[in-house]
Amino acid sequence: MDVRERFQTAALRAFREEVRSFVRANLPEDIRRKVAQERMDLPREDQQRWHKILRAKGWACAGWPKEHGGPGFSDDHRYVLERELALGDAPRPMIYGEGMLGPTVMAYGTEAQKRQILPGILEGDVLWCQGFSEPNAGSDLASLQCKAERMGDHYVLNGSKMWTSEGHIADWMFGLFRTDNSGRKQEGITFLMLDLNLPGVTVRPILLFEGTHEVNQVFFDNVCVPVEDRLGDEHKGWAIAKYLLSLERFGTAEVSRSLASLARLKAFVRDQDPFRHAPEQRESTERRIAELEMELEALEITEVRFLFKQDGANEVGPEASMLKVRGTEIQQDIFELTMMCAGGYGLGARRDESAADVAATRRGQDSAYPYFNFRKTAIYAGSNEIQRNIIAKAVLGL
Numbered sequence: 001m002d003v004r005e006r007f008q009t010a011a012l013r014a015f016r017e018e019v020r021s022f023v024r025a026n027l028p029e030d031i032r033r034k035v036a037q038e039r040m041d042l043p044r045e046d047q048q049r050w051h052k053i054l055r056a057k058g059w060a061c062a063g064w065p066k067e068h069g070g071p072g073f074s075d076d077h078r079y080v081l082e083r084e085l086a087l088g089d090a091p092r093p094m095i096y097g098e099g100m101l102g103p104t105v106m107a108y109g110t111e112a113q114k115r116q117i118l119p120g121i122l123e124g125d126v127l128w129c130q131g132f133s134e135p136n137a138g139s140d141l142a143s144l145q146c147k148a149e150r151m152g153d154h155y156v157l158n159g160s161k162m163w164t165s166e167g168h169i170a171d172w173m174f175g176l177f178r179t180d181n182s183g184r185k186q187e188g189i190t191f192l193m194l195d196l197n198l199p200g201v202t203v204r205p206i207l208l209f210e211g212t213h214e215v216n217q218v219f220f221d222n223v224c225v226p227v228e229d230r231l232g233d234e235h236k237g238w239a240i241a242k243y244l245l246s247l248e249r250f251g252t253a254e255v256s257r258s259l260a261s262l263a264r265l266k267a268f269v270r271d272q273d274p275f276r277h278a279p280e281q282r283e284s285t286e287r288r289i290a291e292l293e294m295e296l297e298a299l300e301i302t303e304v305r306f307l308f309k310q311d312g313a314n315e316v317g318p319e320a321s322m323l324k325v326r327g328t329e330i331q332q333d334i335f336e337l338t339m340m341c342a343g344g345y346g347l348g349a350r351r352d353e354s355a356a357d358v359a360a361t362r363r364g365q366d367s368a369y370p371y372f373n374f375r376k377t378a379i380y381a382g383s384n385e386i387q388r389n390i391i392a393k394a395v396l397g398l
């Protein structure tokens with residue numbers, strides 16, 4: 001049986017139609033266009049605008065329980081919602097608050113912290129970023145050394161965090177800080193949340209190699225963080241970080257986004273016929289597109305098998321590493337093929353002044369950005385080499 005048949009019930013088919021027409025009617029065209037160009041650097045204002053539209057419909061924070069203002073969807077409904085949003089070129093969710101910190105606060109926060117933090121995320125008013133990595137602590141995260149010294153009812157932060165995505169548009173950061181160096185490196189780490197407007201915080205941009213500003217280095221110079229902005233116990237942040245990093249099982253494989261990207265590539269080849277001057281390349285390209293479609297379908301089936309286990313234990317363990325590796329490889333393959341199809345059009349070259357050529361140039365120029373930008377996906381969220389180590393040890397038992 002095709003495991004995807006589970007999404008073909010009458011109720012889910014009706015829900016799919018509802019999401020499709022909602023997106024068609026409500027997604028602002030300027031935002032849709034940026035997402036269709038695969039932009040990963042959506043401005044804060046665009047992200048908030050779309051989040052608030054979803055919130056008004058009751059679909060924001062799709063994985064959250066009703067108790068905290070989420071829709072309380074079943075996993076099947078959530079899967080269908082996220083698929084249709086991606087296929088409709090809607091922005092990704094604001095992952096750091098909605099997907100990471102929110103559920104972690106629900107699990108580890110005090111009642112006061114839940115009351116203080118969750119509404120800002122739910123309403124899309126407070127944007128968060130993640131301060132885990134440091135210049136000398138990425139794959140080996142537990143080596144982190146950014147210091148938080150306890151001084152009465154405050155921690156005093158000194159050091160820096162590296163590769164902080166959206167640090168320049170976020171209001172608050174959650175992060176891991178070294179509070180004790182005397183034991184194992186996983187001990188003596190504390191999970192703190194801090195307002196990025198505090199005195200002593202400097203956010204410095206790092207431009208990715210295609211020139212966009214998504215990541216930053218954040219410096220702390222005697223920054224005072226109140227003790228009540230600590231999540232969990234002092235020195236015990238490592239367990240909380242592991243919980244937070246295990247949360248995002250939906251979307252790891254990026255199947256829906258890749259389906260949308262592949263559909264765009266097919267439309268480019270069909271409508272702009274970039275091979276009319278090199279017909280010998282058409283057949284091999286069409287074969288490669290068909291291969292990618294099959295690889296994507298296999299990944300989708302694997303994802304559904306992992307996400308919806310027959311014993312009802314909807315927990316994805318180390319298998320999530322396979323989804324991440326294959327998902328990013330397929331994404332990069334799609335953008336590489338798109339770039340190859342664009343050829344000289346990717347550099348703005350024109351063959352003639354025909355309408356087809358003008359359109360091909362416009363579309364071709366869009367191909368360079370994701371080709372370069374998506375190199376990063378094999379590095380962030382745990383590099384693909386690290387994921388392969390996990391697969392070798394925890395899945396294959398090697």
Ligand SMILES: Cc1cc2nc3c(=O)[nH]c(=O)nc-3n(C[C@H](O)[C@H](O)[C@H](O)COP(=O)(O)OP(=O)(O)OC[C@H]3O[C@@H](n4cnc5c(N)ncnc54)[C@H](O)[C@@H]3O)c2cc1C
Pocket residue numbers: 129130131132133135136137138139140162163164165166214215376379380381382383384385386389
């Ligand atoms: C675009 C982007 C956005 C990011 N956003 C954030 C963010 O918002 N917040 C945050 O905290 N971090 C973020 N990161 C950081 C990211 O998590 C780290 O870059 C990643 O964990 C790798 O760490 P590193 O850069 O220190 O590389 P290193 O750990 O130094 O690794 C260098 C190379 O060695 C390989 N390697 C390392 N150890 C092993 C091993 N044991 N076996 C085999 N190969 C190994 C790696 O795979 C990599 O190829 C982001 C990174 C990027 C590129």
